[in-house]
């Protein structure tokens with residue numbers, strides 16, 4: 001069998017992709033792809049739908065997986081981690097993801113997994129030949145999750161072809177849907193409905209009109225949140241604000257570059273929902289999860305990039321621990 005992944009230096013030597021080919025042959029029935037709401041998850045979903053044509057369903061919270069909204073015979077889980085033990089459905093499932101794997105992935109699961117890549121990148125490699133016209137969509141996912149200096153031949157070839165600015169602008173537009181607490185299906189429609197970055201940037205398609213509106217709202221909210229100064233206790237720098245947009249990870253990213261010695265902890269007390277959204281970032285050897293555990297806060301994700309969603313009363317308790325923190329050391 002032809003094995004493009006092996007040629008591209010895929011870490012599994014292409015085994016995962018051969019396994020996916022076999023899996024697709026065994027499960028020809030209707031499939032649903034559950035996907036994350038950011039540019040990586042949306043790009044993965046667009047690449048999946050362009051190739052397999054099934055139903056997509058955006059997952060609005062990363063805390064738990066929803067029930068399937070449509071009947072399906074198999075499921076793809078894109079950029080949503082992999083749960084421990086079981087899914088909320090009893091269907092054969094493919095997980096395409098780059099987050100750390102659980103101890104016991106659910107039975108009947110095919111894993112397309114690599115922590116050194118991102119989900120759009122893995123989806124593109126698994127489903128598309130190297131020179132497909134959709135490579136720019138994968139590049140948006142890589143740019144959003146891994147940054148422009150990622151030594152990915154796929155990303156670098158697309159940056160050369162289309163330019164850094166257009167791809168950055170599109171990544172920002174795609175991400176503005178979830179950052180404005182808006183309709184992420186509009187971002188998916190925008191990716192599916194355009195043939196190139198330049199066409200999409202110039203487009204007056206309703207999905208683009210919508211995304212530009214989201215982007216204006218996000219810029220306004222970010223401008224407000226950027227005014228807040230961090231409060232430091234021990235190795236933790238806390239930035240706390242109230243907003244109707246989930247902009248906490250952008251704010252955490254901004255402070256991370258200025259606070260190399262601290263775990264940046266951003267708390268967004270959502271004014272439109274009864275939730276406090278947490279985003280944590282750190283640099284170097286600082287493990288955000290370990291340091292935040294010292295104030296009783298459990299975050300999910302990577303050592304240097306993690307998050308959580310708390311009830312206001314849970315957050316109040318964490319805040320108390322935070323202000324008492326230096327005395328506990």
Ligand SMILES: [Mn+2]
Nearest residue numbers: 040079119145
């Ligand atoms: Mn991702």
